Amino acid sequence: MKRYLFFVSQLYSLSIVRPLQKAIRERGDEVAWFLNQKQYADYLNEDEKQLATVQDVMDYNPCAVFVASNTVPDFFPGIKVQLFHGFNAQKRDENKGHFRLRGFFDLYCTQGPSTTEPFEALAKEHQNFEVVETGWSKMDPLFEPFTAKPYYPFEQSLAKPDNQAADAQQGKKPTILMTSTFTPALSAAFHLFDEVKRMSQREDWNWLITFHPKMDPEIVSKYKSLASDNLHFVETDDIIPLLQEADLMLSDTSSIISEFLLQRKPAVTFRNRVPGPHLVNITETADIEQAIEQALTKPPELMSAIEDYINLIHPYMDGKSSHRVIDATDSLVERGRKHLKAKPLNLYRRLKVRHKYGYYKFW
Structure with missing residues (x-):
């Protein structure tokens, strides 16, 4: 049985990852939640497993962490998967917006050609993450009755x-x-x-x-x-x-x-x-x-x-984007990250995340 983790830093993430949870359970695997705001626990369902502390996450040892925001604790076990928190509305310049790299993610699951092509160009340039066009997990329920x-x-x-x-x-x-x-x-x-x-x-x-x-x-x-x-x-x-x-x-x-x-x-x-x-x-x-x-x-x-x-x-109307996300994630988990270059140090961002959670172990 595979174990996955949802890292949730905003309430809007709930509707993005719940279709993934459904797909994971359909495969007989397990998922847990880590919430960076205590009050978000009020929005979890009774059958949704919360990990309350960083040590709980380390003990759970997920093979992958799904994220719908811009950052994630780099010290969490597992590959880090970017799901995106929305479509590219072009609210900002591209170097500050949708295609800005923060150096946390191993896999970007893109929504359609408009996001895939720019991220593939960035992946070719940096060579420290993969890009797979999957469609967006949040949209799966949209195509249900x-x-x-x-x-x-x-x-x-x-x-x-x-x-x-x-x-x-x-x-x-x-x-x-x-x-x-x-x-x-x-x-x-x-x-x-x-x-x-x-x-x-x-x-x-x-x-x-x-x-x-x-x-x-x-x-x-x-x-x-x-x-x-x-x-x-x-x-x-x-x-x-x-x-x-x-x-x-x-x-x-x-x-x-x-x-x-x-x-x-x-x-x-x-x-x-x-x-x-x-x-x-x-x-x-x-x-x-x-x-x-x-x-x-x-x-x-x-x-x-x-x-x-x-x-x-987003040319996917079959409601199966979540399954494509899991397939892409499992593929990288099985192959490992040895073929990827090291990410930039990003020392300030990484120390900031560690300070937030009071976790300073580096081994």
Whole structure:
């Protein structure tokens, strides 16, 4: 029986690694969790095994550690596998963003050609890690049949006969999911409050709103105040059911947009940093409502651009990315790391991690 470890430093990691946990268990193997924040333990299920201390991890001796953040204790046993915490939303310059190397990982499991090709070039240059295109484990549940969660608040009422947009959504009122990044310079939430408040009064649309966990609490409170029969603010560590239920996303430059587009559904963005033909991008608040109405009709040119974008970022629709991640991991475990060059010393980063966990053994 193989043993694996999940290193969790953010709540959003839960939805990224749980599909992996399912795949690992299906193979008859074992997985444990190490949480770098004690309060995260409240989000674990009864059947999920937590390792409370560094010594517990050393004794557990996993063959691999799966990580959805940028750093991991280098002294943990096993190869270190980068899963990524989101798609490349191009919020920052590449040397500071998605393709920045921190020197901790032995294997990068990429999501699609748009991430694979740059990381393969970096692997060829540095020769101290491998790259395998697997698809993203978080997306596996997206391609499973939708089951409404208990918090889903809307009645599936029939569309009005004269409502073309609703008719196009197979007889139910369209549901708009608003999301937003927490970065003030990029966030739509700071600009669209009045428009969302007004549009939420429409009888022919439903609204779900969820924000990044780091969103300004004052902004969160403002949007929560809009709660009505047509609008609900949802706080959850699993956004997949919201993506499945919504017919259109309203957002900005958040990486969650790419996750939504994988369903071949349209997204309207406000001042997206790098807009493309796969998005309906708006720069003025007054144009939002018309853009939503138009996007709900799914114009052919927009849907064709979305299809091209999907093939670039994540062409895997079989819900088996987690299994590909495990296959790639097991392959490296079996071959070992002798063929890889040594990683840069990164003394400051490594000592910083050791100080955080109070672990100073070097043998």
